[in-house]
Amino acid sequence: MATPSRIQAPQIDRIQLGELRDGDPDDLERNTDLEGVQYDGIRDGELDLGGGSLISQCSFRDLVVDELGLASSRIRETRFDRVATSVLKMARTNLMDVEFSGGRLGAIEAYDLRCKAVHFNGVKINYLNLRGAELVDVLFTDCIIDDLDLSQTKAMRVRLTGTRIGNLNVRDSKLTNVDLRGARIETVTGPFALAGAVLSSQQVVDLAPAMAREVGIIVAD
Numbered sequence: 001m002a003t004p005s006r007i008q009a010p011q012i013d014r015i016q017l018g019e020l021r022d023g024d025p026d027d028l029e030r031n032t033d034l035e036g037v038q039y040d041g042i043r044d045g046e047l048d049l050g051g052g053s054l055i056s057q058c059s060f061r062d063l064v065v066d067e068l069g070l071a072s073s074r075i076r077e078t079r080f081d082r083v084a085t086s087v088l089k090m091a092r093t094n095l096m097d098v099e100f101s102g103g104r105l106g107a108i109e110a111y112d113l114r115c116k117a118v119h120f121n122g123v124k125i126n127y128l129n130l131r132g133a134e135l136v137d138v139l140f141t142d143c144i145i146d147d148l149d150l151s152q153t154k155a156m157r158v159r160l161t162g163t164r165i166g167n168l169n170v171r172d173s174k175l176t177n178v179d180l181r182g183a184r185i186e187t188v189t190g191p192f193a194l195a196g197a198v199l200s201s202q203q204v205v206d207l208a209p210a211m212a213r214e215v216g217i218i219v220a221d
Contacts, residue, residue, distance in 0.1 A: 007198055008157050009157065012118075020038040023058070028047060032054075034049075034054070035056045042062075042064070044066075048067075051071070053074070055073060057076070062081070063083045063085075073093050075095050086106040091112055098117075100118075100119070101121045105124070106126045112133060113135075115135055118135075118137070121143075125145045129149045136157060138159075139160075142161070151173060151189075156176040157177045172190065173190070174196065175195065177196070178196060180203065181198055190214070
């Protein structure tokens, strides 16, 4: 059993972007290459940067769109500040050294995501679908997530601090050094897959009813 001193925290370095030039809105399209540019105050119905785009050392601030497409893209050393969208498509996307700060993300379709060194900071998310994803060095700070789906996910060095989760689905997941002590979790689906996660003693007590239901125990006084 892991002891507190042996719990490995996410290894995330601060993103240093340096001086960025203003990006050309005409470059915001599928299968595009963006490097060293910034976009501020974009308002649009749909913005699709998926389909194999390469986005490196960029900044997107105050972005408000109905739907943001990043599926099947590669994103490196990039910040997304105050993004508001009803749907964020990131299925099969590869993220490395990426930060989402502030804003509201409705439904995030991020199944089969591959990510390393990613920080969600102060983000409100309705539904985060990470089914089948591979997560390494991921941090959630002061977030609200109504529904977090980690089923069939491989997660290593993941930490949640100051974060509230409505329902956490971990069925068939493989967790290593996943620190949930800083999260308030209302319900859990597949609680026995929490092997490898770190919980507080109170969280274990709170999860006892879900574990009893999982094995068919009837609790009656």
